[in-house]
Structure formats: C-alpha cells, structure tokens
Amino acid sequence: MASVVIEKPGVMRRQETECQPPEAGEVCIQVEYAGICGSDLHIYHGANPFAVYPRVVGHEFVGKIVAVGEGVDPGRKGERVAVDPVISCGHCYPCSIKRPNVCENLVVLGVHRDGGFADFVCVPATNAWPVPRSIPAEIAVTIEPYSVAANVTQRTGVYPNDVALVYGAGPAGMTIIDVLRHVWQVPVIVIDKNEQRLEKAQRCGANWVFNNSHGSVAEFLQQQKLLPTLIIDVVCHPSILEEAVTLISPAGRIGLLGFSASPSSVIQQELTRRELTLYSSRLNCRMFSTVIKWMEQELIHPKNIISHVFDIQDIDSAMHLADSKADGVCKVLLKFPHTSE
Structure with missing residues (x-):
C-alpha cells in the first residue's frame, strides 16, 4: 500500500508498505478522503511537541471497512466510517471522569501512531463511526475538524x-x-x-x-x-x-x-x-455522534470550508498550498484512487 511518511522535520516521502491485518478489536479501513490540518503541517515543520517520527500523518479521514479483527462484528465490513483519532486507555483519572481526550496515556492517530494519509489503516473499531448514506465521503471527512x-x-x-x-x-x-x-x-x-x-x-x-x-x-x-x-x-x-x-x-x-x-x-x-x-x-471528547447529527440535520455547512481537493499522488502540491495560507485556501482535502464518489 502507499502511504505518506514524514521521516523527520522537513522530510516527507511516499512509500510502499505491506498492508497489515487488523488486530483484535480493530478494523482495517480503505481510506477515501483525508483532510490536511494545521497539526499535520506542524509535524512536517517540527513544531508539534507531541509528534513521534517517522510518522504517517493524517487524523482527519473517512473510508470503508474492508476487514475486521477478532471480536469485531463481521457485519461491519463495507461500512463507511469517519475515524475519531483519540485513543484512550479507559482507566486513568481523565478517562474515569469522561475526559478521554486528555487521557494520561493518550494516543492520537497521525501523531503518536500512524494515521490516515495511507491507502489502508487499522484503527480501534470503537473509533470508527458509521456515516449515514445521506452524508457523502467528501463531507464526512470534515467530521473530525467539526x-x-x-x-x-x-x-x-x-x-x-x-x-x-x-x-x-x-x-x-x-x-x-x-x-x-x-x-x-x-x-x-x-x-x-x-x-x-x-x-x-x-x-x-x-x-x-x-x-x-x-x-x-x-x-x-x-x-x-x-x-x-x-x-x-x-x-x-x-x-x-x-x-x-x-x-x-x-x-x-x-x-x-x-x-x-x-x-x-x-x-x-x-x-x-x-x-x-x-x-x-484539546481534540474532541466523544463529539463525533453530535457532529454527525448536525450534518444529518444540515445545521452546519462543511462545503463552505472545503476549498481544494487533490489526488493523493499530488501530496507535495497539496501540503505546499495548505501551508501557503494563500488567498482562497481553507480546508484542503486529499482524494484516494479507490474513492467511490
């Protein structure tokens, strides 16, 4: 599979790696769209104090479940899902008071663990939120920033x-x-x-x-x-x-x-x-279901923030544009070749 790796600050490249099967409790997602966030740019520039290198970046992404690990309902295969990048331990003090986004053992996809700038990525099944058919993938990718x-x-x-x-x-x-x-x-x-x-x-x-x-x-x-x-x-x-x-x-x-x-x-x-x-x-505290409802009810307007869409092969141009803060640039998306829309 192809992925975008930031080796170290200032060094980014595309590479081919083997697609790993999901572990117990995980799903494997075939990524359709990913969004470029300021945090991704900070990692590229070495300005994110939490990043661990080398890293496949990307914490805003949507795709379809193509494989499930042990303990996950096989019926989830084929679901379109948006991925919450916040992975928490569930037993520390913040988790005990329902603040998993500041978990003492926090892992963030695309920061501490490889994220969504890849053809395939494995994530905990509980972090993969089903997206209603009424919300297209290009819109669903904005669930995380919202x-x-x-x-x-x-x-x-x-x-x-x-x-x-x-x-x-x-x-x-x-x-x-x-x-x-x-x-x-x-x-x-x-x-x-x-x-x-x-x-x-x-x-x-x-x-x-x-x-x-x-x-x-x-x-x-x-x-x-x-x-x-x-x-x-x-x-x-x-x-x-x-x-x-x-x-x-x-x-x-x-x-x-x-x-x-x-x-x-x-x-x-x-x-x-x-x-x-x-x-x-910081990040979000289990807010995906709320945002999905807002989108279903058309209370928010994600199309207004999407300014550019690039094929993943053009990652260098996409990152450069997002980093430029040029006139007319807002949310820059990456589209993967197997996107069905």
Missing part, C-alpha cells in the same frame, strides 16, 4: 444572549464560526489579518469582521458598541489572551484552541475582578 469546534463550544458553553468573538478565520476558525452561528445561533465577531478570510467568514455568517492589522480591536468594538461575552482564540498567540482578558464582558468565558510554548502576561487582577473563566480545549 468535532473540535463542537468540543470547544461545549467546554465554554454557549448561551442565548452571548455575543461571541473568534480570533482566526482559517479552517478551524471557520468551523467554529459555522457552529456558533448555525447551531447555537448567536452573533459572531471575527478578527483576522487576512481580508479574503474575513470576506469568507462574512459570507459564512459572521455578523462583524475586523482586520486587526489595520487598527485596535478595542476601538472597533467600542465604535460598534459590542461587548463580547464569549471569546474563542484559535490563533493562540500569547498576546491574544492578554488582549482578550481586557475586551471581554464581566462573567465572560475565554476558550483556547491550540497551544503556544510562549507565556502570556495575563494580569490576574483582571481575571478576578470580572470573574472570568478560561477553558482550554
């Missing part, structure tokens, strides 16, 4: 009278904007430095957009008479958290999606004076 948006909004909570502010209108930011506007139906302010991304955010439902390379976010909010009660930081530059603390309403919530190794100089007085709450969010 599960990340579902997770952070579940962590922070979204109230009917919220005014949300989202820092970042890239692929992750766009899923959050979609969820906030069309699932939770709250007004959304979007901050970014890329005009085309801001235009796309507006087309996808953002109520207000502002380019913070052109001026002060605080002044913009003041001019518009806006006071955000919920801020979600997708960019995660240390300065953004410092700014968010000064912009948000008393009793507001701040969600952090991503990670930075650099410290933020947050003034504790501001946190306590207005009783702010900070929520960090």
